[in-house]
Amino acid sequence: MINSLNIKNYRNLKELRINSLGRVNLITGKNNTGKSTILEAIALFASKGDLALIFQFLSERGENFKQTENNKNSTDINIRSLSSLFTNRVISFDSEDAIIIGSNENTLFGEASSENSLSIRFVKYLDEIQRDNQGATITRKRTLLENDENGLVEIYKVGIEIRIGKSYRIIPIEEDKSYRFGFKGISSNENYQFIRTRNIDKEINGNLFDNIALTEKELFIIDALKIIEPTTERIAFIGENSRERTAVIKLANVATPLPLRSMGDGVNRILTIILALVNSDNGFLLLDEFENGLHHTVQEKLWNVIFKLAQSLKIQVFVTTHSEDCISGYENVLNNPENKLDGKLIRLDNINGEIHQVEFNANELKIATDLNIETR
Amino acid sequence: MRVKEKHNQKLLLEGNDDQHVIWALCDKYSITESFDVIDCEGITKLVDQIPIRFKQSNIETVGIIIDADADIKKRWISLKSALELLGFDLPIDIPLEGLIAKNKNVTIGVWIMPNNNLNGMLEDFMSFLVPEDDKLLPIVTSTLNDIEAKKLNSYPLIHKSKAIIHTWLSWQEDPGTPMDLCITKRYLNTNEQTCEKLINWLNNLFNAK
Numbered sequence: 001m002i003n004s005l006n007i008k009n010y011r012n013l014k015e016l017r018i019n020s021l022g023r024v025n026l027i028t029g030k031n032n033t034g035k036s037t038i039l040e041a042i043a044l045f046a047s048k049g050d051l052a053l054i055f056q057f058l059s060e061r062g063e064n065f066k067q068t069e070n071n072k073n074s075t076d077i078n079i080r081s082l083s084s085l086f087t088n089r090v091i092s093f094d095s096e097d098a099i100i101i102g103s104n105e106n107t108l109f110g111e112a113s114s115e116n117s118l119s120i121r122f123v124k125y126l127d128e129i130q131r132d133n134q135g136a137t138i139t140r141k142r143t144l145l146e147n148d149e150n151g152l153v154e155i156y157k158v159g160i161e162i163r164i165g166k167s168y169r170i171i172p173i174e175e176d177k178s179y180r181f182g183f184k185g186i187s188s189n190e191n192y193q194f195i196r197t198r199n200i201d202k203e204i205n206g207n208l209f210d211n212i213a214l215t216e217k218e219l220f221i222i223d224a225l226k227i228i229e230p231t232t233e234r235i236a237f238i239g240e241n242s243r244e245r246t247a248v249i250k251l252a253n254v255a256t257p258l259p260l261r262s263m264g265d266g267v268n269r270i271l272t273i274i275l276a277l278v279n280s281d282n283g284f285l286l287l288d289e290f291e292n293g294l295h296h297t298v299q300e301k302l303w304n305v306i307f308k309l310a311q312s313l314k315i316q317v318f319v320t321t322h323s324e325d326c327i328s329g330y331e332n333v334l335n336n337p338e339n340k341l342d343g344k345l346i347r348l349d350n351i352n353g354e355i356h357q358v359e360f361n362a363n364e365l366k367i368a369t370d371l372n373i374e375t376r
Numbered sequence: 377m378r379v380k381e382k383h384n385q386k387l388l389l390e391g392n393d394d395q396h397v398i399w400a401l402c403d404k405y406s407i408t409e410s411f412d413v414i415d416c417e418g419i420t421k422l423v424d425q426i427p428i429r430f431k432q433s434n435i436e437t438v439g440i441i442i443d444a445d446a447d448i449k450k451r452w453i454s455l456k457s458a459l460e461l462l463g464f465d466l467p468i469d470i471p472l473e474g475l476i477a478k479n480k481n482v483t484i485g486v487w488i489m490p491n492n493n494l495n496g497m498l499e500d501f502m503s504f505l506v507p508e509d510d511k512l513l514p515i516v517t518s519t520l521n522d523i524e525a526k527k528l529n530s531y532p533l534i535h536k537s538k539a540i541i542h543t544w545l546s547w548q549e550d551p552g553t554p555m556d557l558c559i560t561k562r563y564l565n566t567n568e569q570t571c572e573k574l575i576n577w578l579n580n581l582f583n584a585k
Contacts, residue, residue: 030433349433358431368428371421372378376433 191283
């Protein structure tokens with residue numbers, strides 16, 4: 001769990017500092033303030049800089065550029081793609097322009113990014129290859145070329161450095177992508193699940209169900225589905241091959257199982273969310289646009305389930321929303337005397353192009369909801 | 377009365393009566409409606425929501441009108457300390473013409489009824505507006521003094537000004553006219569000095585930009 005969040009130079013988040021976070025956090029704000037970007041940043045942090053994830057994010061935004069007739073220089077194309085991650089698409093070798101994602105720490109010198117922050121930046125490096133007589137590679141070493149403002153060294157390569165504390169890797173970017181996908185981040189990643197707004201039914205993942213089938217977590221799923229379909233008895237994934245399995249649901253008053261997709265958005269959305277939750281023990285659940293497909297009467301019930309599972313499975317939850325119903329459902333559950341978890345509502349404001357955050361604690365949120373004060 | 381809020385400027389008031397009186401004054405003086413007039417349903421809820429108002433999206437101005445009640449000094453000091461936590465530098469006493477101050481991003485205004493000087497409430501302010509040569513007001517006052525002497529009054533003495541203004545209103549042409557309508561119907565003299573100060577404060581706070 002992270003108690004605060006510091007994001008620098010990641011997309012439109014030039015410098016964002018959220019001073020305190022709770023176990024279950026709700027992020028709101030107008031379009032283009034960076035709500036989804038925060039979730040992406042936390043996913044990158046949790047994955048410890050997984051390159052496959054970085055390229056997935058680039059592809060989703062149409063920023064994973066491909067070779068064209070006019071430009072076959074793969075280094076250029078890769079630099080252009082990766083620069084999309086940086087604020088104002090700056091291509092810079094200055095460590096001040098590095099992407100930093102992590103929590104804050106109080107040090108002797110004031111607040112700073114904590115040791116385990118993720119940092120991503122462009123670097124210049126020298127490839128030092130030692131070969132034997134036959135020309136086969138014996139050792140291969142990449143040495144960082146720092147502080148070369150005057151451009152004294154003429155022959156260098158451009159790479160991307162992914163760093164956490166003292167551990168770092170320099171990833172060459174002139175090579176083809178299949179090589180890079182092998183890089184799974186610095187040290188083992190933390191458990192997380194990220195639910196995006198797109199492709200809801202594609203995200204219902206049979207493998208996530210297999211992980212928990214026949215455990216008590218299966219019961220969590222049935223209970224959650226009962227929010228929308230009270231006669232739910234069981235669910236399963238069936239199909240001809242393991243790649244294309246679809247969820248089916250057995251209802252009490254219907255003899256044969258029904259395809260879940262026949263049931264409407266709500267049930268499918270709930271299954272997506274709960275499957276992700278029960279697979280994020282001790283990690284993070286990132287959920288973009290909570291209200292998608294959910295009637296407002298269902299939202300508070302779903303918050304209840306999220307809070308309970310976040311507590312029992314020790315998950316830190318980050319959710320974005322535009323919906324007033326979502327916020328008021330969240331507030332009700334957060335301030336319910338039975339709830340033991342801490343929570344924060346964070347609104348992002350775009351003030352002259354800079355993104356600022358406003359934080360509401362549980363008590364402030366209660367006053368705002370009781371007195372009908374708009375927090376969005 | 378709850379209103380649909382649509383401005384980045386808010387005027388927070390203790391009650392429904394205050395809200396309607398302000399609306400009537402704005403109407404009469406053609407004050408540009410550049411702010412939401414919000415009935416906070418009591419002093420506690422008003423004070424509770426101040427910090428949250430400052431966190432509202434794009435908030436520019438927060439005006440506050442509260443009653444002095446029995447001790448204007450005490451009222452000001454407690455409000456002042458709440459506002460200082462939000463980064464305002466405020467004077468020891470509230471200025472007679474009402475307070476207007478700025479922090480980094482937001483302008484704040486405070487008016488303490490009736491006139492930033494005396495103890496009392498909205499109804500005391502209203503009684504200032506009774507025309508000077510009015511023949512009924514002295515009779516209202518002596519009647520109330522009389523029933524108080526006989527211990528026949530059910531109202532607590534702190535609410536005497538409420539009893540005075542509502543008694544006076546009930547002796548006008550159309551008994552039962554609420555306070556705000558008396559401004560519209562010209563029973564009351566809104567050219568009075570305190571009233572003009574309040575109008576100036578509202579305009580300076582909300583419409584000076």
